Amino acid sequence: MSEQKDLKRVAYYPGCALEGTGHAYDRSTRAVGKELGLDLVEVENWNCCGAMEVKNIDPKLQTYLSSRVMSIASEDMGFDTVMAPCNGCYHNLKKAEYDLTNDPENVAVTERLSEKAGHPTYKPGSVETIHALDWLKRAIGEEGLKERITHSLKGLKIANYYGCMYTRPRHIFPEKDQGPGSESTLQPHFMDDLLEAAGAEIVDYPLKTACCGGAHTLSDSDTSTKLVLNLLEAADECDADIIATECPTCHSGLEMHQIRAETKLGKKTNAKIVYFTQLIGLALGMNARTVGIHENVSDSINFFREKGLA
Amino acid sequence: MTPFETITAGIAAAVGDSDARRGADALVTWGERILENWVEARDETPTANEREGFRLLALQRQGAKGDPSFNACRETCRELVYHRNLIHDEPENVEMPKRLKMAAMVARHLCLFVQGKMEEDALGEFCCSSRPLHNEKPTEEVPNHA
Incomplete structure (x- = not known):
């Protein structure tokens, strides 16, 4: 790198x-x-x-x-x-x-x-x-981001979910696992670093790279729903308000199966699903619509209004 | 092979163990049962070896041999070991019930993942991330690109 x-x-x-x-x-x-x-x-x-x-x-x-x-x-x-x-x-x-x-x-x-x-x-x-995480981490960095924050994410508890493809298999990411400053394939942290710099409280989320069943979502929806439900329940158990995502497949899967888990299995979970770039945008003082909060299936607009971020 | 229903029930029971350390050890053992199922389904004998002090990690490595997509549960196994160690190192911590519950959720995820993987033959490739990369000779017929 x-x-x-x-x-x-x-x-x-x-x-x-x-x-x-x-x-x-x-x-x-x-x-x-x-x-x-x-x-x-x-x-x-x-x-x-x-x-x-x-x-x-x-x-x-x-x-x-x-x-x-x-x-x-x-x-x-x-x-x-x-x-x-x-x-x-x-x-x-x-x-x-x-x-x-x-x-x-x-x-x-x-x-x-x-x-x-x-x-x-x-x-x-x-x-x-x-990746977008590398881009913001290397081009702006935590300190650069802190200087630009106008609406701190203070008070938001966030579980960061990286999914499986960001770090695997290790050998195609030679720049990772190179010591301080580099991303870790075992415990990725770039999203944690950036959102923490934006003021959020990052919860210790043990399933941050666990499978969401994304590839199986059409052929075996029930397995995907169960996997996602476990991710969501773990986030709730960590007291996370939000699961921050950095992959469109994971994001859609979490949103859709959150609804499916409630309608099909009667399991309601509370964490909002939000892209990390949306959270950084809000912290930079950008309008919720500008960062596309209204486009998410997971309805978080009222939550952000309550927090003074929208 | 241990039925997944038995494993799921065992994981749920471990959370209620009054001795958190015993519960954590039980979760690691259930994790081993899950991976044994995967290894046995591939007509192999589950290893008795340990890796970094844990048979669970050796089993995960064995299960990924020839099927790198199985590495999608590598960190899940490591998280389970981490939580087990956390519980053993700080048995009096006020967060103990929560830690044990979290360890159980990690074990449950491993169970769901391996169950899904074992349906692979009937349903197609489960994991999208890495298998073809390691297949020097793909089983499917490679089309003529020219």
Whole structure:
């Protein structure tokens, strides 16, 4: 990880989810970036990263799809950093980087498909893929954020939920687990650091990287509901007001299965599901609508009004 | 193989144990039963070895061999061990009932996850994160890319 790199202007790869169910994440990420003076330049003519469906059928095609995004960012747009807020996109771009560095078969397929598609083959190492958490942590940092907070999150108890793809598998994230200042794959803490800097009380949440059953939500909804219910009940048990998320799939799963757990299993839970970028936006004094609180399924607007944040 | 219903009931009972340390140990043992089920379902013999002092962690490692997506429960197992240690180190802590309950929720998550994984054959890949990355020779026929 190049700590000194200037991340004030980076290529932005929103991915498909942020144009759909995760639109509030896109909205709040862009709004927070603008407020903090960080320039997000959307990758031109981007495509799907190959998340889940393509990867499970043809992993090499997924590698190619992700490599095309990085190729455009580096070769056409001249960027050395791509920021992907979605865990699935972030994971897949990192995986493609690893595949193209270590697997000649993947390289051959990517070269062939790139040539056929008429664009330069991505050269491994040309860009660094970072998550929205890395972006804010490295570009602004806790101290920089503290200086800009106008509406402290003081009084909010937050359980941070990172999901499974932000840290796994470890070997595609070589910059993690590098000691102080780097992210941990065992106990991720970047979201904790940022929201604590915004004034929130971070609760000790033991299921922060546990599976939410996101990939099974259509084929086996009951398992997903049970997994999510356990995550929600654990958050309630920790006295958390909010579960902060940084992945659109996890976020949607938590929201939808919270409702399903109540209607199907009669289990009501209380934690609000909110993107971490929405929370940072509120702490920066931004309007609830600007950060897309109204777009969340989990209704938190009255809660934030009570707290003087909306 | 221990029925998951038995394990679920055992986890619930451990929370009510008047001796928190005994309850915490029981939760780790139920965690081992869960992972034994996974290992046995793969026609392997569950290891008796320990890793970092815990058989639970050795079983998790064994279960992930050849199926890296099983690492999605690695930290869940470590959290269970952490809570067990926390309870043993501070048995008089006022937070003890809450800690034991939290440990039980971690154990329950492990149980739900492994149950879901064991339905994989019928329902398709459970975890989306990592399996193909490690498959040098995917079982499915790879289409002709050219």
